[in-house]
Amino acid sequence: MIKKKICMLGAFAVGKTSLVKRFVKGIFSDKYLSSVGVKIDKKKVIIEQQEVDLLLWDIHGEDEFQKVQRSYLRGSSGYFLVVDGARRATLNTAFTLQKRTEETIGKVPFVLIFNKWDLKDEWEIDDKTMDDLSKDGLMVVKTSAKSGQGVEEAFLTLTREILEA
Amino acid sequence: MTIKKRSPAYLLVEKDGRLIDCGGKLSAYGIQGLEKGVPIGSQVLFLDSLLPLDNDPLFLSCVKAESGLSADIHIFPGDKGDWILLLDARTEEIRRCLLQQKSNELSLLRKKVSKILDPYVRKGFTEKLLQGVLSFQESGERRDVSILFVDIRGFTWYSEENPPQVTLQTLNQYLSTMTQPILDEAGLLDRIIGDASMAIFGVLPTTGSFPDQAIRAAVKVIKNVHDLNKIRKLDNQPTFNVAIGIASGPVTLGIFGSKGFRTFSAVGQAVKRAADLERQARPGQIVIDENTFKKTKNFQSLFSGTTLRLKGIDRPVQAFSCEVK
Ligand SMILES: Nc1nc2c(ncn2[C@@H]2O[C@H](COP(=O)(O)OP(=O)(O)OP(=O)(O)O)[C@@H](O)[C@H]2O)c(=O)[nH]1
Ligand SMILES: [Mg+2]
Numbered sequence: 301m302i303k304k305k306i307c308m309l310g311a312f313a314v315g316k317t318s319l320v321k322r323f324v325k326g327i328f329s330d331k332y333l334s335s336v337g338v339k340i341d342k343k344k345v346i347i348e349q350q351e352v353d354l355l356l357w358d359i360h361g362e363d364e365f366q367k368v369q370r371s372y373l374r375g376s377s378g379y380f381l382v383v384d385g386a387r388r389a390t391l392n393t394a395f396t397l398q399k400r401t402e403e404t405i406g407k408v409p410f411v412l413i414f415n416k417w418d419l420k421d422e423w424e425i426d427d428k429t430m431d432d433l434s435k436d437g438l439m440v441v442k443t444s445a446k447s448g449q450g451v452e453e454a455f456l457t458l459t460r461e462i463l464e465a
Numbered sequence: 466m467t468i469k470k471r472s473p474a475y476l477l478v479e480k481d482g483r484l485i486d487c488g489g490k491l492s493a494y495g496i497q498g499l500e501k502g503v504p505i506g507s508q509v510l511f512l513d514s515l516l517p518l519d520n521d522p523l524f525l526s527c528v529k530a531e532s533g534l535s536a537d538i539h540i541f542p543g544d545k546g547d548w549i550l551l552l553d554a555r556t557e558e559i560r561r562c563l564l565q566q567k568s569n570e571l572s573l574l575r576k577k578v579s580k581i582l583d584p585y586v587r588k589g590f591t592e593k594l595l596q597g598v599l600s601f602q603e604s605g606e607r608r609d610v611s612i613l614f615v616d617i618r619g620f621t622w623y624s625e626e627n628p629p630q631v632t633l634q635t636l637n638q639y640l641s642t643m644t645q646p647i648l649d650e651a652g653l654l655d656r657i658i659g660d661a662s663m664a665i666f667g668v669l670p671t672t673g674s675f676p677d678q679a680i681r682a683a684v685k686v687i688k689n690v691h692d693l694n695k696i697r698k699l700d701n702q703p704t705f706n707v708a709i710g711i712a713s714g715p716v717t718l719g720i721f722g723s724k725g726f727r728t729f730s731a732v733g734q735a736v737k738r739a740a741d742l743e744r745q746a747r748p749g750q751i752v753i754d755e756n757t758f759k760k761t762k763n764f765q766s767l768f769s770g771t772t773l774r775l776k777g778i779d780r781p782v783q784a785f786s787c788e789v790k
Pocket of ligand 1: 310312314318319331333443
């Protein structure tokens, strides 16, 4: 059985926990309960007839007072950088985390997730920014943990990249 | 808390990943039925990616796996293999949870308020929401606050010389570098009038001292503008400096205006004084009034005293200024 560790990284309240919950349990809640430390979940996926156990490390949000510990990142095969489309500043946090992760564990596949797509009227990130990022070669997926849109795709995309890496 | 009370448990794992030995309150962490000689990764979920150690010890705080109990995990190398020590981290988890939940909610709230109140980013929120968010009456509440005025020097002239698109783009660039420090310090952006803005400190609930927050925001604003200028210089674009005035004192807070255009604002001497001080400030300078100076706990050493003549006041006024490099 192949096992792969994936970290959920991003600023606080971007929807890391909600994405994992949606993907693993198929549920969503509007209530915000900020994560402390890290919570680990497991989910089996099948990619091209191959079973993979994903170990999902849902890490607390990065902020000034609570930086993401490098030790959490150890042994990751890939990671998500989650951005709240309605808060532009969370994109900068994502880039900061990307840098720190690469310094710590080297280059492994990652997918940039723009979450809260259901609130797109309030978005502060426009299509052009996202297009530019994918033109720069980043893997970009738009999701809504609330509606479920794009969630499965995001996880499968990253897993596929990991298997090919 | 002593280690004993924290349900200690340990594992010893060979470099090839097989479990050699274990003991302590492993069941407290949902770890049961371990088999010696079997790879640990398949038995304990969270250890899978962490072992074997390179050489340096590893520490992970507040890790929750299957059982849901939060554990501090210490891993360190020994002669026979890697030692893993688990300690109950619930006390720490609760402490962090309380702090973090509050401060994150506050940040989200601040973000929301800035969207509502700031015409620059406003996208049609309702006044009702606004009143739910801020806890004071329409009739007005008197409160001690610090008021900050910031102006982009030379911008009016620039806007007259350049096409509107260019002006707007430049203005947006400066405004967005200026607004963030204000929001970060729990400042409420009251209005943005062209190239000048006003912010109120002491309205949004925070733990900090608001004169300190206003000054910290001001310093950061000027620094951010310096940084932006460096980038613009590289692109051969014109650059601007900002000047800031801060005054503190009681003001009346409330929703003002007529039905068509109602807005939240502050009215009082301090508002007028802050605007006057801003007009006296040189580019890159912060000028504060005596009230703010007396109340600031951490920043007095940054400022030096000066006397100014303000509009409509006969005698010179004591003020304090600071040049931000
Ligand atoms: N409308 C909408 N709300 C979402 C979505 N995803 C998450 N949320 C809400 O955003 C808030 C934060 O979600 P979380 O999943 O707890 O965010 P997080 O990134 O895990 O936050 P931290 O653990 O504090 O870092 C919650 O109130 C969620 O209900 C989404 O796709 N759409
Ligand atoms: Mg979370």
